[in-house]
Structure formats: structure tokens, C-alpha cells
Amino acid sequence: MFAFGDKEGQIVTPEDLPLGGPQQLAYPMDPVAKIVRNGSTLNLAALIRLDPTQLTDETRPLAVDGVVAYSAVCTHQGCTVSMWQAQAKTLFCACHATQFDPRDRARVVDGPAPRRLPMLPIKTVDGVLTVAGEFTGRVGGERL
Amino acid sequence: MKTTRALAALVAVLGLLVLPVTAVAQARYSPVTDQRLVTPEPENWLQIRGNYQGWGYSPLSQITAGNVRRLTPVWAFSTGVDSGHEAPPLVNNGVMFVPTPYSQVIALDAKTGKLLWRYKRELPEDFKALHNTSRGIALYGDKVYVASLDCHLVALDAKTGKQVWSRKVEDYKTGYYMTLAPLVAKGRVMVGVSGGEFGVRGFVQAFDAQSGEPVWKTYTIPGPGEPGHETWSGEAWKRGGASVWLTGTYDPELELTYWGTGNASPWFGDQRPGDNLFTSSTVALDPATGMMKGHFQYQWNESWDWDEPDAPLVIDYQKDGRTIKGLVHPARNGYLYLLERSRERIGFVSATAYVKQNVFRSVDQQTGRPAYHEERIPKTGKRAEFCPSLWGGKDWPNAAYNPKTGRLFIPANDNHCGFMEGKVQQYVAGQWWTGVDIPDIGFTVDKGAKYFGEIQAWDVNSGKRAWSHQYPDSMSWGGVLTTGGGLVFAGGTNDRNFRAFDAGTGKVLWQFTTNSGIIAPPSSFAVDGVQYVSVVSGWGVDPAFQQGLLGDLLGWPKDVPQGGVIWVFAVSK
Structure with a gap:
């Protein structure tokens, strides 16, 4: 569901996501117990709807109708990847300006992050975006 | 029993290994008193700028224009961490203390580089900050004071590095953090908070140096009923910014501390009508009570992200035949200010x-209040271009003052501009809240300019510029040191060089290519009669981000290698 903004607390639907970005930040909710997992920002996901034909072959199987989900926690130092670089069409971290390509498994395009954002496989169940599997990698930044 | 004996044996062995080094440190360590801070010995560097007045001046004169060409590394020490290293080494009778990013402190034998102890603060798992840096630490008594990133004031035993106490200053989850060196005077440890980009309300807080008990707390944005509150409208003051990014200076005679404050939040003035005191200001605080004893605001209703966090240098200068007890501030807004200080006000x-x-458009000659060109004010939904860019004529790198010559040395950046357009952003605690996302902040340069970064020398008494050393291929991000030997030392460039200049002419007399870019101010000290110059090289934060943009604009190399190293130099025999 939406983590912030006018729709905070409401369930995110694919229609809530503007085609081509920017991303929306969301926390997952347990579908049975209805518990929102918002106790830690490590659970924040960035949802974005893209043209499915623009997704790479590695990205498309974990997406649904062009909607992709990534950990919103930068792999550099754990800041929230909350901004959108409209020109380059990249997910942008405010702390140290790393840019990730959401069309290609959040590959690092520019900036200091050492690895891509973990992807969260998703599917739709009765029109609701649902988690379909574990993050593809370790969530969080580097720690010294 | 067997385990206990084995453990005892291990402890005994470790004790043998550790004891000699610690013993050296303990034997050498001399408590830092108020008297020593007021009149620091030339051989020591007890505070981040060498003295309370913020001069960045060492009276040592062994290294001169005549021998600086033989300046050679004596030892180096890798900090093992990345990100921007902005702190100078402190030295107390042969013991060196260096803070690093992520709130760590390294203590070394200043002559040999041998490690004495290391403090590593465990930061909370979900902690994140825009700037993971430290600008310094403070020494007082037998303790080392650290303002931690997760917003605690920590006292360490200077001889062992063990934590004596830790006091929470604010909740880091709401966007507060600390990057400055604490300021200690008369038994009070004072700290200020960062976090303007996250919509905090800035303050300076004092703690008892011995017990860590809080003594006073003064907000840099006045609350209802306090003088200056009328310069705000509605609820804007509650999240109005005015962070205190950097350490204050202190006049022991007037018994007043001087602090610089950050710009207002959100960044666009039309979202918070009024002058917005005390944002982008210098404020005078009484260290005994926290009472505000004067202020000067550089730009009212700030709209350009021109923080003025660098505390003014406390300098007495000549003007029209009289000596003025002054304050000197090369401002981010691109103007060099001469102010007058007294117990009652800042003039x-x-x-x-x-x-x-x-x-x-102009600056009022009586009050210093500027008038603006309307078309240069970015507003909500209205883009405006302005020069210099948000990084200003000078950002946080420290200027230095040489009392022997009356000259001020400014690490400046010129020929760059910016543009912004504001939008209304929803406030979420701990999230970016400036009214503009970083990718939408415009940055441009004059591509025909002959230089961008520079070191400027000004004669404070005449108010005239004496010389400028200009960098055609780099910005200038290094704090400055000047010495009794007639030299100026600074890094700050993207070519990783550390330089010595002739303070009289600005001529480069010596340079050395370090591991990384230098964004920390150097310091100078002496052990056993030998003068040393030390500096930490470790590029990062804003200079790194800006360098990426300059790579696109001017084709400069985008990457300056990162990772901190402490360097110590002396003249070879």
C-alpha cells in the first residue's frame, strides 16, 4: 500500500502508477492478517509501471503488465530511492545520486552504489499487486 | 575452569601486546584546560581551526617558502572508510586524533603514525544521512567529544578511546543528525544539528562536559512569544530549517559564541512568507545561558539554498582609522562581510x-539588508536562474586568517550558476522535504570561463583583494591553513593535489599528489621540536556529486578516487 502521500494507507493498483514513471513508494501488507509491514524502511518498495516491451528479458518475468517492484533502499548507504530522474528515466537516490535503470533489473547507471537494487517479483491477484516471491538479493546498503 | 584459565592467559597476552602503546599515550596525555584553549601552544592543534577565533592559523615558522620544496611524507594511515573526510587532525602533545565518516575516531602517535586506539560507533541499522561525514571532534579535560551522525553527544576517554557516556540530542528518525565538531568552553560542550533538507527546526544545545547533563537548548528559529517569531507566518517555523551544520567560533573576552545557520525549509520563500529569522544568519549565543545576544541575517526569506553555516572568524581589523572588534564571513551568497561584534549586538x-x-540589487549600507532582483528569485511554479549556484561562492570549507599579515584566505568557486523551480511537497518525517527533487536542481557553468575554483587572499584592513590562485580544471573544496612561516596550505582540487602557496604572492611553492581529493582543512603541529603539516585526503559528498555534473558539462573526469588516508609531512633533512 502507499507509504506516503494523498493515498497513504490505500492499496496500490496498477492504475495508480503513471505509465513511464515516476515510481511510487509502498509498504507490503500481509494479505491474511492485514498487517502492514511498515516498521522498518528496509521494507519499502519502489513500484513503477513501464512499457512491457522496454523491459529486458531478465526483468520481464518478475513483472506484471509492465509493473516492476524494487527495494527502495539504496545499496550504497541505505537511503530511500525516492526520486525520479525524468530525462534519463532512472530511479534516483537523493543521498549520493546513484541512478538505477528500472527497465533492466535496476542496474546501476551512474553513481557510487556498488550493486543493483534487489527486485521483488510481483503478480496480480484479483487486480491487486501481490508479492510473488522473495527479493532477488540482499536488501540494504553497505555497512562499514 | 579450564576455559577461565585459558581466557585469563589470553587476556594476559593481549595485555602485554596492548599495554606499551597505551602507556605511551597515557604518559604523554595532558588534560585540555580552558586556559590552553584560550591561549593554545604553537606546537599543538587542540581545536578544529587551531583557536577559538576560527583562524586556521599555526604560529609555527620552521617550514617556510625557503624550505617547503623539501616537504616529504613522514607517515600515512588509511582510515579504511569511504565518503567525504572533512575533519582536520587534532594534536595534543604528540597524540593525534582524527574523526572519520560514520562517527569513528582514530588516535595515533603523531610522530610515528602508530595506532593507539580506535572508536567505532555502531550506527542504527536503519540510519541514513545525506552526509555521512564528520567535520571534527573536540578535546577537553581528559575526554574526546564526538557529535555522532545518529544525533548523540558521545564522550570518550582520550587515553583509551572507551566511551564514558553518550547522550541523545535528538531522534535521528525525524531527520536530525550531526556532522559538526562540538565546541567546548567553560565546562560546556555545545553542539548543533543538521537536517534542514528533512524539515527540522535547528538548535544549539549545551551539555555539562563532565556529566553530560543538558544545560540549555536554544532554537535557531524562535517559537511563539520569542523575538523574531513575528518573521514567520502560520506553522512554517516548526519545520523551518536553520540547521547548525558547523562549529561556532568563540570570543573568550566577550564570552560569546558565534554560530552560522542554514537556509530555511522548504527552500522556496513563497511557501513561508516573512524574513524567517534566524535562517541564513550568524547568531551570538552566551555559552553560560544560551541566551541570544545578537544576530545578523545575510539573506531574508531565503530561496537559493544558500546556507550560511560557516561561523564568522573573530578578527579585529582597522577601518577608517579605528580598530573594530569584528566578525568576518565569506558568505555562500558570494559576498565577503565585515561585521562588528559587541556584548549586545552584531553590527x-x-x-x-x-x-x-x-x-x-543592492545592499543597504546601514543595515546590510539586501534588495533582490525579482526575476532571480525561484518560487513555487516559477523557475529562476541565479549565480552563484546553490553551492555558493564558498560552501563549508573553512577560510583562514593570518594575523601576521592581516590576510584572509578564501577557498572560492566562481563562474557557476543554478536554476530551480519549487513545488509543494508533502512532509514525511525523515524524508527529503525541500520543495525540489535533486534531479530537478539546475547547475550550469560559464564554459568560456578561465577558472572555476580558486584561493583568494584579501587584506582585511583595506578590504581589498591581494591575489587569487585560479584553477581552470577544478572547483576549490579544501579548507585552508596558514602559518607563521608565511605559507598557505590547501587541497580541494579534483587532481588529488595538496599544495603550499606563498602567502604573500599566491605562488604555488610545492605540491604532492595524494590518494584521493582533499576536502578537509590541514593542521600543523610540532613534536620534539619538528614542525609537521597534516591533512586527511578523502573525497566525497557534495564535491563528488558536483564533479559528476561537471563531467557532463565540461568533460572533467567524473570519478575522483575515494577512501580516506591521513598524511603527515615534514621537511626532509
Whole structure:
């Protein structure tokens, strides 16, 4: 569901996501117990709807109708990847300006992050975006 | 039993290994008193700028224009961490203390580089900050004081590095954090908070140096009923910014501390009508009570992200035949301010542009209040271009003052501009809240300019510029040191060089290519009669981000290698 903004607390639907970005930040909710997992920002996901034909072959199987989900926690130092670089069409971290390509498994395009954002496989169940599997990698930044 | 004996044996062995080094440190360590801070010995560097007045001046004169060409590394020490290293080494009778990013402190034998102890603060798992840096630490008594990133004031035993106490200053989850060196005077440890980009309300807080008990707390944005509150409208003051990014200076005679404050939140003035005191200001605080004893605001209703967090240098200068007890501030807004200090107020004396600035239409000669060109004010839904860019004529790198020559040395950046357009952003605690996302912040340069970064020398008494050393291929991000030997030392460039200049002419006399870019101010000290110059090289934060943009604009190399190293130099025999 939406983590912030006018729709905070409401369930995110694919229609809530503007085609081509920017991303929306969301926390997952347990579908049975209805518990929102918002106790830690490590659970924040960035949802974005893209043209499915623009997704790479590695990205498309974990997406649904062009909607992709990534950990919103930068792999550099754990800041929230909350901004959108409209020109380059990249997910942008405010702390140290790393840019990730959401069309290609959040590959690092520019900036200091050492690895891509973990992807969260998703599917739709009765029109609701649902988690379909574990993050593809370790969530969080580097720690010294 | 067997385990206990084995453990005892291990402890005994470790004790043998550790004891000699610690013993050396303990034997050498001499408590830092108020008297020593007021009149520091030339051989020591007890505070981040060498003295309370913020001069960045070492009276040591062994290294001169005549022998600086033989300056050679004596030892180096890798900090093992990345990100921007902005702190100078402190030295107390042969023991060196260096803070690093992520709130760590390294203590070394200043002569040999041998490690004495290391403190690593465990930061909370979900902690994140825009700037993971430290600008310094403070020494007082037998303790080392650290303002931690997760917003605690920590006291360490200077001989062992063991934590004596830790006091929470604010909740880091709401966007507060700390990067400055604490300021200690008369038994009070004072700290200020960062976090303006996250919509905090800035303050300075004092703690008892011995017990860590809080003594006073003064907000840099006045609350209802306090003088200056009328310069705010509605609820804007509650999240109005005015962070205290950097350490204050102190006049022991007037018994007043001087602090610089950050710009207002959100960044666009039309979202918070009024002058917005005390944002982008210098404020005078009484260290005994926290009472505000004067202020000067550089730009009212700030709209350009021109923080003024660098505390003014406390300098007495000549003007029209009289000695003025002054304050000197090369401002981010691109003007060099001369102010007058007294126990009751801060008065305006003069303001002179030291880089190209196109926002001020004029500056009132009586009050120092600027009038603006309307078309240069970015607003909500209205883009405006302005020079210099948000990084200003000078950002946080420290200027230095040489009392022997009356000259001020400014690490300046010129020929760059910016543009912004504001939007209304929803406030979420701990999230970016400036009214503009970083990818939408415009940055441009004059591609025909002959230089961008520079070191400027000004004669404070005449108010005239004496010389400028200009960098055609780099910005200038290094704090400055000047010495009794007639030299100026600074890094700050993207070519990783550390330089010595002739303080009289600005000529480069020596340079050395370090591991990384230098964004920390150097310091100088002596052990056993030998003068050393030390500096930490470790590029990162804003210079790194800006360098990436300059790579696109001017084709400069985007990456300057990162990772901190402490360097110590002396003249070879």
C-alpha cells in the first residue's frame, strides 16, 4: 500500500502508477492478517509501471503488465530511492545520486552504489499487486 | 575452569601486546584546560581551526617558502572508510586524533603514525544521512567529544578511546543528525544539528562536559512569544530549517559564541512568507545561558539554498582609522562581510562581492539588508536562474586568517550558476522535504570561463583583494591553513593535489599528489621540536556529486578516487 502521500494507507493498483514513471513508494501488507509491514524502511518498495516491451528479458518475468517492484533502499548507504530522474528515466537516490535503470533489473547507471537494487517479483491477484516471491538479493546498503 | 584459565592467559597476552602503546599515550596525555584553549601552544592543534577565533592559523615558522620544496611524507594511515573526510587532525602533545565518516575516531602517535586506539560507533541499522561525514571532534579535560551522525553527544576517554557516556540530542528518525565538531568552553560542550533538507527546526544545545547533563537548548528559529517569531507566518517555523551544520567560533573576552545557520525549509520563500529569522544568519549565543545576544541575517526569506553555516572568524581589523572588534564571513551568497561584534549586538560594516553574484540589487549600507532582483528569485511554479549556484561562492570549507599579515584566505568557486523551480511537497518525517527533487536542481557553468575554483587572499584592513590562485580544471573544496612561516596550505582540487602557496604572492611553492581529493582543512603541529603539516585526503559528498555534473558539462573526469588516508609531512633533512 502507499507509504506516503494523498493515498497513504490505500492499496496500490496498477492504475495508480503513471505509465513511464515516476515510481511510487509502498509498504507490503500481509494479505491474511492485514498487517502492514511498515516498521522498518528496509521494507519499502519502489513500484513503477513501464512499457512491457522496454523491459529486458531478465526483468520481464518478475513483472506484471509492465509493473516492476524494487527495494527502495539504496545499496550504497541505505537511503530511500525516492526520486525520479525524468530525462534519463532512472530511479534516483537523493543521498549520493546513484541512478538505477528500472527497465533492466535496476542496474546501476551512474553513481557510487556498488550493486543493483534487489527486485521483488510481483503478480496480480484479483487486480491487486501481490508479492510473488522473495527479493532477488540482499536488501540494504553497505555497512562499514 | 579450564576455559577461565585459558581466557585469563589470553587476556594476559593481549595485555602485554596492548599495554606499551597505551602507556605511551597515557604518559604523554595532558588534560585540555580552558586556559590552553584560550591561549593554545604553537606546537599543538587542540581545536578544529587551531583557536577559538576560527583562524586556521599555526604560529609555527620552521617550514617556510625557503624550505617547503623539501616537504616529504613522514607517515600515512588509511582510515579504511569511504565518503567525504572533512575533519582536520587534532594534536595534543604528540597524540593525534582524527574523526572519520560514520562517527569513528582514530588516535595515533603523531610522530610515528602508530595506532593507539580506535572508536567505532555502531550506527542504527536503519540510519541514513545525506552526509555521512564528520567535520571534527573536540578535546577537553581528559575526554574526546564526538557529535555522532545518529544525533548523540558521545564522550570518550582520550587515553583509551572507551566511551564514558553518550547522550541523545535528538531522534535521528525525524531527520536530525550531526556532522559538526562540538565546541567546548567553560565546562560546556555545545553542539548543533543538521537536517534542514528533512524539515527540522535547528538548535544549539549545551551539555555539562563532565556529566553530560543538558544545560540549555536554544532554537535557531524562535517559537511563539520569542523575538523574531513575528518573521514567520502560520506553522512554517516548526519545520523551518536553520540547521547548525558547523562549529561556532568563540570570543573568550566577550564570552560569546558565534554560530552560522542554514537556509530555511522548504527552500522556496513563497511557501513561508516573512524574513524567517534566524535562517541564513550568524547568531551570538552566551555559552553560560544560551541566551541570544545578537544576530545578523545575510539573506531574508531565503530561496537559493544558500546556507550560511560557516561561523564568522573573530578578527579585529582597522577601518577608517579605528580598530573594530569584528566578525568576518565569506558568505555562500558570494559576498565577503565585515561585521562588528559587541556584548549586545552584531553590527553591519561592509559587504563586497568576491564572486559573480546576480541576485542582490543592492545592499543597504546601514543595515546590510539586501534588495533582490525579482526575476532571480525561484518560487513555487516559477523557475529562476541565479549565480552563484546553490553551492555558493564558498560552501563549508573553512577560510583562514593570518594575523601576521592581516590576510584572509578564501577557498572560492566562481563562474557557476543554478536554476530551480519549487513545488509543494508533502512532509514525511525523515524524508527529503525541500520543495525540489535533486534531479530537478539546475547547475550550469560559464564554459568560456578561465577558472572555476580558486584561493583568494584579501587584506582585511583595506578590504581589498591581494591575489587569487585560479584553477581552470577544478572547483576549490579544501579548507585552508596558514602559518607563521608565511605559507598557505590547501587541497580541494579534483587532481588529488595538496599544495603550499606563498602567502604573500599566491605562488604555488610545492605540491604532492595524494590518494584521493582533499576536502578537509590541514593542521600543523610540532613534536620534539619538528614542525609537521597534516591533512586527511578523502573525497566525497557534495564535491563528488558536483564533479559528476561537471563531467557532463565540461568533460572533467567524473570519478575522483575515494577512501580516506591521513598524511603527515615534514621537511626532509
